[in-house]
Amino acid sequence: ETSPNAPPCVKGWIPWFGAALEFGKAPLHFIAEARAKYGPVFTVHAAGKRLTFVTLPEHFRIFFMSKDVDFEQAVQDPCYQTASISKESFFKFHPACNSLIKGRLTPGNSALLADHLCEEFNAHLEQLGTKGSGCLNDLVRTVMYPAVMSNLLGKCNAPGHMTAIQEFKQKFAIYDEGFEYGSQLPDLFLREWAQAKQWLLSTVRNMISRVQDNECTDTGNQTLLQHLVTTITDKFLPNYGLLMLWASLANAIPITFWTIAFMMSNPITYRTAMEQIDAAMKKQDKKKTSLTLEDLQQMPYVKWCILEAMRLRAPGAITRKVVQPIKLQNYIIPSGDLLMMSPYWAHRNPEYFPNPEEFRPERWEQADLVKNAFLEGFVAFGGGKYQCPGRWYAIMELHMFVALILYKYEFTLLDSLPKPSPLHLVGTQQPEGPCSVEYRHR
Numbered sequence: 512e513t514s515p516n517a518p519p520c521v522k523g524w525i526p527w528f529g530a531a532l533e534f535g536k537a538p539l540h541f542i543a544e545a546r547a548k549y550g551p552v553f554t555v556h557a558a559g560k561r562l563t564f565v566t567l568p569e570h571f572r573i574f575f576m577s578k579d580v581d582f583e584q585a586v587q588d589p590c591y592q593t594a595s596i597s598k599e600s601f602f603k604f605h606p607a608c609n610s611l612i613k614g615r616l617t618p619g620n621s622a623l624l625a626d627h628l629c630e631e632f633n634a635h636l637e638q639l640g641t642k643g644s645g646c647l648n649d650l651v652r653t654v655m656y657p658a659v660m661s662n663l664l665g666k667c668n669a670p671g672h673m674t675a676i677q678e679f680k681q682k683f684a685i686y687d688e689g690f691e692y693g694s695q696l697p698d699l700f701l702r703e704w705a706q707a708k709q710w711l712l713s714t715v716r717n718m719i720s721r722v723q724d725n726e727c728t729d730t731g732n733q734t735l736l737q738h739l740v741t742t743i744t745d746k747f748l749p750n751y752g753l754l755m756l757w758a759s760l761a762n763a764i765p766i767t768f769w770t771i772a773f774m775m776s777n778p779i780t781y782r783t784a785m786e787q788i789d790a791a792m793k794k795q796d797k798k799k800t801s802l803t804l805e806d807l808q809q810m811p812y813v814k815w816c817i818l819e820a821m822r823l824r825a826p827g828a829i830t831r832k833v834v835q836p837i838k839l840q841n842y843i844i845p846s847g848d849l850l851m852m853s854p855y856w857a858h859r860n861p862e863y864f865p866n867p868e869e870f871r872p873e874r875w876e877q878a879d880l881v882k883n884a885f886l887e888g889f890v891a892f893g894g895g896k897y898q899c900p901g902r903w904y905a906i907m908e909l910h911m912f913v914a915l916i917l918y919k920y921e922f923t924l925l926d927s928l929p930k931p932s933p934l935h936l937v938g939t940q941q942p943e944g945p946c947s948v949e950y951r952h953r
């Protein structure tokens with residue numbers, strides 16, 4: 512009983528259940544194929560939900576700005592499925608939680624975190640030794656997880672020694688890998704995932720106890736976690752902490768991997784970046800390197816590389832709930848539909864990004880990054896009121912990390928650049944295959 516004004520409806524594709532693979536269509540590729548077949552607006556009917564995809568740039572404004580679509584209504588159920596936050600608690604505390612993160616991670620406040628983050632990166636990078644080899648993705652995680660956790664949650668809340676780091680990496684990988692399925696299915700179908708989630712929840716619970724018992728007085732400023740503790744006053748505090756932790760690591764760390772992998776597989780890019788890094792750093796010590804925001808300002812090319820990696824590996828899909836019927840082209844999209852848009856595919860529109868598949872950092876020369884403006888058509892952080900509140904921190908963090916690791920270590924790529932995995936729509940892509948590197952202190 513579809514109405515005559517409804518967009519074309521695609522059936523038989525079940526996203527998030529892996530069943531799409533039986534048709535030889537991974538979810539990420541499915542979007543582009545369905546668009547080619549059904550036009551720029553189409554609805555996927557699956558698992559009792561209606562997902563209406565919008566693919567035209569003129570519809571993105573409606574997606575981000577219209578008062579007839581809602582972010583909280585769209586993500587409430589996934590937050591319940593992935594972090595067990597009750598519906599009532601979610602609508603009560605989400606607004607405050609969003610303003611808190613937005614307020615703590617403005618460009619100015621993110622800058623205050625830079626010195627401490629640089630120390631943490633140094634300390635964890637030195638653990639790699641003077642030379643070695645390994646999987647680049649794993650090296651990045653080993654250094655970044657504990658450093659970023661220390662920076663945002665407090666030093667006492669970051670995994671300290673190698674076995675703790677390994678355990679955290681393993682649990683987080685399982686939780687992250689299953690996040691999309693977990694957001695759709697009850698826990699009992701996903702035992703290993705549910706166990707990783709419980710492990711992470713109890714880890715966050717312990718962190719909160721340490722904060723409440725004032726055991727985290729190492730840094731002068733209040734951490735993001737300390738602010739969260741004073742904001743959420745119900746029993747779901749650890750659950751919000753888990754989601755915040757996931758959001759702060761799940762996208763930024765794969766993008767760091769891709770940035771370095773893209774740079775190393777483009778010799779001219781690598782050389783250009785190294786010249787800029789060496790010029791800015793002069794002859795600073797390579798073991799205890801202090802990299803300031805002023806130094807980073809001397810390395811715009813490195814930032815372009817990061818933004819270009821974000822463009823090419825942007826989240827597969829983001830979502831809003833239609834709360835009042837909206838008109839798109841000649842279609843009426845009924846309330847209750849989940850409206851979906853794909854930053855990953857939006858970034859492959861040649862009208863905004865000529866030769867979209869090419870990694871070309873120079874295209875960012877056009878963007879006024881000093882004024883914190885991105886290129887037109889760039890939506891890796893979403894948009895509107897619920898645009899990623901961590902974006903300024905993310906850019907600072909990645910800029911710092913990439914500049915530092917390349918200044919300290921020389922890398923050789925042992926594998927060719929892996930493809931992005933097309934299996935997930937939530938978040939940025941993981942590499943599909945291995946990517947080993949050799950490194951040595953410069």
Ligand code: HEM
Pocket residue numbers: 609612616755758759760762763766821825826829830891892893894895897898899900901902904905939
């Ligand atoms: C490359 C790195 C990152 C990317 C690509 C990214 C992307 C996104 C996107 C697309 C959204 C949804 C926006 C929308 O629907 O319009 C989002 C939300 C969010 N991001 Fe990020 N993000 C990144 C890093 C971070 C970091 C480092 C943090 C925290 C320190 C963070 C915290 C959050 C939070 C808390 C939300 C949910 C906001 C809410 O519930 O109101 N993100 N991010």
